[in-house]
Amino acid sequence: MIYSTTIGTANDWYRSLTAPARDLALCRELAFGLCRWYFALSSLLASRLQKPLRARDRDIEIILLLGLYQLLIMKTGDHAAVNETVNLARAQQKPWARGLINAVLRTVIREGTTLDEDLKAQAYPDWIVRRIRRDWNDQARQLLIRGNDRPPMTLRVDTRQIAVDEVIARLAVDGIEAVRHRRVPSAIELPSPCEIGRLAGFEQGLLSVQDAAAQIAADLLACEPGARVLDACAAPGGKAIHLLQRYDAIQLAALDASETRLERLQQNLARIGKTAQLLVGDAAKPDGWFSGGSYDAILADVPCSASGVMRRHPDIKLLRRESDIMPLLALQRDILDGLWRLLKPGGKMLYCTCSIFKEENEVQIGKFLQRHGDCVELPLTESDWGQARHNGRQILTGSDNMDGFYYALLSKPSGL
Ligand SMILES: C[S@@+](CC[C@H](N)C(=O)[O-])C[C@H]1O[C@@H](n2cnc3c(N)ncnc32)[C@H](O)[C@@H]1O
Structure with missing residues (x-):
């Protein structure tokens, strides 16, 4: 089973730390910032080293990257950045590294190196750059650069x-x-x-x-009073809470494969004083949890690459692997197929991802429509956010300052 495990990993780690607020803020800045710029700074560092560092000196490599981050992104004063970084190496008990760190950082200062747009567009692992270029051609460069911005x-x-x-x-x-x-x-x-x-x-x-892109879901699903609604990948509950606040007369079932993540949904429900039926199970295999009575509306906010939220969760760049994508595509397909059987004739299913990869979005929905002759895609042409695709609508990261998101609205006509 694949959960979107990368999302929030750095956030969860940060929340577990205890230290004075100022130190915590600096720690967060360095950790998130280094994840955001890791690939750009690594390529810069490689060009400044005569030979690569050995695997056992990974600590020194990270210390050097932290030094570069302070100099080039945080714009810490030259003297302070060099001193602090050299001191870090001292704590690692590798005295030989002090000279190297001094030399690299001082060269960068002397040369007046900056993180230009070419380097910014390289602040991702190669496989992500390749996919974004393949999918978005002339929009790719701006997308890659903008994807490093701090989100609002x-x-x-x-x-x-x-x-x-x-x-x-x-x-x-x-x-x-x-x-x-x-x-x-x-x-x-x-x-x-x-x-x-x-x-x-x-x-x-x-x-x-909640990001503005994620707020669109509840409006698109437009639930009638009394409707039986299933949020099929519901935790931690951002969209479920929105649905309950927006349509207070619905009967909401909130399903998730992760019991732990559902606990967070429960806490969120308690905060707003609403209730929902909580179900633990696999959306792709309804036989394990579905007890009958089909749904008027289904939200399928499926597990995905999270490539649309890398500016918010920059650790995704380091944790997500290209080999994750095929299993995710298969899971998304199985979830769509599994849920479709549970939708009433006349009902609607909203598919969404926080991905900017076409295979997870318009291609996935195109294939679904080919498999299900009883499905009609409802146009989202009246919307003024994102861009219309052959199937569904795509928000590219940073467009109107939103996260990268994809939506497709599918209906099961009652007459078929
Ligand atoms: C994108 S997140 C959902 C975010 C949520 N809708 C919100 O707005 O807060 C995807 C969720 O799918 C869950 N998940 C992963 N595989 C699943 C499966 N096979 N069936 C049901 N849920 C699954 C993950 O545990 C994760 O909570």
């Missing part, structure tokens, strides 16, 4: 409880600047991120942290 902190306002403008005004009173998202009406962006604890209204469920 985006919030979803529960507009049935409070108006967006009122939230913006209340945040301003607390000294937090927020602006409306230009495409997604429930979304607001905070130009400077802040601790969730400072957000008045978070605990009562007036606000949730």
